[in-house]
Amino acid sequence: MEQIFFWSLAFSLLAAATAVVTLRNPVTNAVCLVLALVLQAALFITLEATFLAAVQVIVYAGAVMVLFLFVIMLLDVKAEARRPVPWAKAGAVLVGAVAVVAGVPKLVATFPAAREPLRWSSHAMPFGAKELGTLLFTSYAPLFLTTGVLLLVATIGVVVLCRRDPNP
């Protein structure tokens, strides 16, 4: 059961990611990216990271994708589709990717540690919002506060960048 979940999620995630990179209509790319992010949230659940799965769906598939779709709406996105496909470059990347995918497992197998079986930890890991919150507000509290400053700076920066000059 676990295996069926993992393999179907893995293949659909890779297919969605490939669609994001290869398709030429930006709206389709954005929708495929939403699919990839939701599939990744499902993979987080198979790793018992329930809170992160929820955050992934809310922040990525929700907020970030709305930003992308807004900008696609604002811009003339059909120009990309009119450019010719760079077949030579794409072929070169494909050959390189196949070489990497074929070669890396062989390289990894030469390390002695790779021969030991990878067993999951037997710690109890229903890891949810409570545990993450405890960590965030104790050991990682300075980082958490810094993130708040980062978000404030980003918000102000976006407003400044996108503001039209009132007296040109």
Place this chain on the structure above:
Amino acid sequence: MILGEITLGHYLALSGLLFLVGLAGVLLRRSLLIVMMSLELLLNAANLALVAAARFKGIPDPHVAVFFVITVAAAEVAVGLAILVAIFRLKKSTSAEDFSSLKF
């Protein structure tokens, strides 16, 4: 059985492949919008590896790292898209080929 037990290696391999796909997008595509989407794929590949490692070791700390990566990625997308809109107002294009005025 054909479908063996799912180990940490499976998740790391999936993460690596996802990173490869995203990297191809960053290097190949000329539309800055697609490049930014591919950057999201790269960050997600790293997140997947972190969460798998957390499950493997049974420790919660990588989850905090993933939480911060998601936050920073959201800020990055907002600023990046703002720059994209500002550049589009100047050049009427989102293709990286048209933004070469700093090239020698």
